[in-house]
Amino acid sequence: MRLREFALGVLGWSSLLVVSLGVGALMAFLCVRGLPALDARLFFGATPAWDAILALRPVWDGIWPAVAGTLSLLAVTMALALVPGVSCGVYLACFASPREREWIGACAGVLAGIPSIVMGLFGLELIILLRRTFLPQGTTCLLLAAVCLAILVLPVLVTATRTAIEALPRQLTLTADALGLSRPQIARHLLIPAAGPGILGGVILSMGRAMEDTAVIMLTGAVANAGLPAGLTSKFEALPFKIYYTAAQYTSAEELARGFGTALLLLLLSWTLILCAKVLQRRLSRRWAE
Amino acid sequence: MRQDHGRPVLLRALALSVSALLGTVIAFILLSGAEALARGRGLSLFGAVWNPSAGKFGILTMIQASLLLALSSLALGWCLSLGCCCALNGLAPRWAARWLMGLLTLMTAVPTVVYGFAAVFLLVPLIRDGLGGTGFCWLTAGLLVALQGVPTMTFIMDGAVRSLAAETRLTATALGMSPLQHLSRVVLPLAGKGAAPLAGKGAVPLAGKGAAPLASRPLLSAAVLGLGRAVGDALLPTMLAGNAIRFAHSPLDSMRTLTAHISLVLSSDIGGGEHLSLLLAGALLLAFCAAFSLLNLKLGRMCRPAVSEQNAGRSAEADPPEIPGARRLAQGAKS
Numbered sequence: 001m002r003l004r005e006f007a008l009g010v011l012g013w014s015s016l017l018v019v020s021l022g023v024g025a026l027m028a029f030l031c032v033r034g035l036p037a038l039d040a041r042l043f044f045g046a047t048p049a050w051d052a053i054l055a056l057r058p059v060w061d062g063i064w065p066a067v068a069g070t071l072s073l074l075a076v077t078m079a080l081a082l083v084p085g086v087s088c089g090v091y092l093a094c095f096a097s098p099r100e101r102e103w104i105g106a107c108a109g110v111l112a113g114i115p116s117i118v119m120g121l122f123g124l125e126l127i128i129l130l131r132r133t134f135l136p137q138g139t140t141c142l143l144l145a146a147v148c149l150a151i152l153v154l155p156v157l158v159t160a161t162r163t164a165i166e167a168l169p170r171q172l173t174l175t176a177d178a179l180g181l182s183r184p185q186i187a188r189h190l191l192i193p194a195a196g197p198g199i200l201g202g203v204i205l206s207m208g209r210a211m212e213d214t215a216v217i218m219l220t221g222a223v224a225n226a227g228l229p230a231g232l233t234s235k236f237e238a239l240p241f242k243i244y245y246t247a248a249q250y251t252s253a254e255e256l257a258r259g260f261g262t263a264l265l266l267l268l269l270s271w272t273l274i275l276c277a278k279v280l281q282r283r284l285s286r287r288w289a290e
Numbered sequence: 291m292r293q294d295h296g297r298p299v300l301l302r303a304l305a306l307s308v309s310a311l312l313g314t315v316i317a318f319i320l321l322s323g324a325e326a327l328a329r330g331r332g333l334s335l336f337g338a339v340w341n342p343s344a345g346k347f348g349i350l351t352m353i354q355a356s357l358l359l360a361l362s363s364l365a366l367g368w369c370l371s372l373g374c375c376c377a378l379n380g381l382a383p384r385w386a387a388r389w390l391m392g393l394l395t396l397m398t399a400v401p402t403v404v405y406g407f408a409a410v411f412l413l414v415p416l417i418r419d420g421l422g423g424t425g426f427c428w429l430t431a432g433l434l435v436a437l438q439g440v441p442t443m444t445f446i447m448d449g450a451v452r453s454l455a456a457e458t459r460l461t462a463t464a465l466g467m468s469p470l471q472h473l474s475r476v477v478l479p480l481a482g483k484g485a486a487p488l489a490g491k492g493a494v495p496l497a498g499k500g501a502a503p504l505a506s507r508p509l510l511s512a513a514v515l516g517l518g519r520a521v522g523d524a525l526l527p528t529m530l531a532g533n534a535i536r537f538a539h540s541p542l543d544s545m546r547t548l549t550a551h552i553s554l555v556l557s558s559d560i561g562g563g564e565h566l567s568l569l570l571a572g573a574l575l576l577a578f579c580a581a582f583s584l585l586n587l588k589l590g591r592m593c594r595p596a597v598s599e600q601n602a603g604r605s606a607e608a609d610p611p612e613i614p615g616a617r618r619l620a621q622g623a624k625s
Binding site: 090112113151208212218219 | 298300302304305306307308309311312313315316318319322343347369370371373374375377381382386389390393394395396397398399400401402403404405407408409410411412413433437440468470471473474475478480515518521522523524525529549552553568569572575576579580582583584587
């Protein structure tokens with residue numbers, strides 16, 4: 001009967017190897033091909049950097065418009081999702097009745113499981129509906145994509161905020177109760193500041209989620225060539241869409257090299273975000289460890 | 291404990307409107323799917339034939355492709371996750387476990403499109419040269435979907451396995467079990483059978499996409515979650531699976547999943563057959579994934595009535611007089 005132990009050992013070691021080798025190979029490949037392309041020319045092409053950043057001259061063969069598009073998309077998304085998401089999480093953790101907790105929690109849970117492409121389809125349907133009713137000239141645009149992304153990251157925000165607050169030791173609330181503080185006072189002056197790093201970590205995680213998502217924006221207004229985003233109701237470029245587009249439609253070696261550079265850039269950005277989130281959440285759990 | 295006075299009205303309104311919004315989105319997609327079904331009666335939307343010129347818009351091939359891809363990649367991914375979870379919990383030496391943990395954390399943050407991009411230029415040529423075909427096939431997409439799902443599933447399993455192991459380790463060691471025996475004879479049977487970890491406050495690792503709460507049947511709930519993710523992934527099948535509309539018979543056949551179907555059809559004929567098939571595909575996906583999420587919530591709730599309340603009380607108490615973990619050990623060993 002030592003078979004089971006043997007099988008488990010083999011399974012464990014081989015999956016460790018397979019996962020490390022698989023991911024390692026993909027990432028090393030990306031670095032080897034992408035690192036040479038990662039320089040100022042990748043961003044701005046032949047245009048002088050400051051002229052491009054100040055939007056004095058258009059950038060033709062660089063990814064600056066896509067970077068700007070992704071940044072503005074992120075900004076609009078977070079502006080839309082931040083307040084509702086965090087306050088919903090705070091409400092769930094501090095004030096909700098068990099019934100509400102169950103219902104809102106289930107809603108967020110279901111929505112967290114929805115594939116992002118379905119959310120993109122939702123955006124497309126929404127704009128078709130609007131065109132039929134109020135907005136005959138409406139079209140897919142930055143605002144629409146941001147709305148859909150905001151709905152997509154809402155559950156992430158809600159859950160992260162709620163978990164951060166619920167992970168605090170219960171004695172904190174008990175002591176405050178005993179001292180005669182009201183529930184809103186406890187939440188505002190005690191729980192939210194104490195859970196601050198965890199909440200911030202959740203916000204950063206949801207930013208990462210919004211930044212990398214391709215499926216939503218490809219149905220709601222991302223295009224391959226739009227220049228800098230001109231406004232909330234215009235089409236836009238975005239890094240993930242640029243990568244997707246390059247993989248399918250590249251025409252020259254330079255374009256492919258730019259694609260590798262872009263992919264590496266997006267990867268590094270995502271890793272930076274998750275490392276920040278992780279450091280913040282670890283700091284929170286360490287502070288209340290004892 | 292919960293008094294009604296002093297519940298901030300504004301916050302409550304905001305929370306309720308957020309959940310109403312979420313509910314509306316779900317209802318909207320399901321309703322437009324139902325509407326598509328009603329409007330597209332003559333188009334045999336659930337048929338096996340996709341032939342726009344003959345007015346046939348059947349998505350059965352895509353349903354088959356989605357299921358095949360999801361189930362095959364889940365089978366591979368789940369085994370890999372189980373292996374990783376064992377490696378993290380005592381099988382591998384500490385340095386290897388640390389390395390794996392770091393790698394998995396980084397993996398949660400790798401954008402899908404980056405996986406897809408790297409695979410198009412690395413894995414696709416390998417498969418094309420090694421096994422024949424175009425390289426854009428079920429196998430390629432399946433491998434990547436499996437790899438992409440590993441970190442989430444591993445973290446779910448790891449959270450529960452870690453606290454179960456901590457609970458029973460002392461007793462198991464006292465009985466002379468090796469770490470591997472402890473894992474295979476006690477912890478994994480407990481994890482598979484469904485025993486909520488008593489110490490629910492174990493460090494839940496940071497899972498990039500949706501943090502993982504401690505599940506009561508971690509092995510099952512990891513599979514359910516992984517299946518939902520595998521069905522719902524859009525980018526990898528679109529970029530890697532070839533997108534031909536036909537039934538796939540071998541792993542080297544090209545296939546088009548429901549998600550790829552949605553992301554590929556950019557038709558402008560609103561209300562036409564293609565568009566209706568999109569709506570139906572979206573509603574099907576949503577129903578699928580919502581069912582999985584609900585199942586998962588139910589799994590999570592079965593064994594932990596109001597976890598936070600109980601744990602708080604428990605952690606303040608002294609250890610119970612019985613030998614810690616002995617009852618658990620007996621439970622596990624019986625199986």
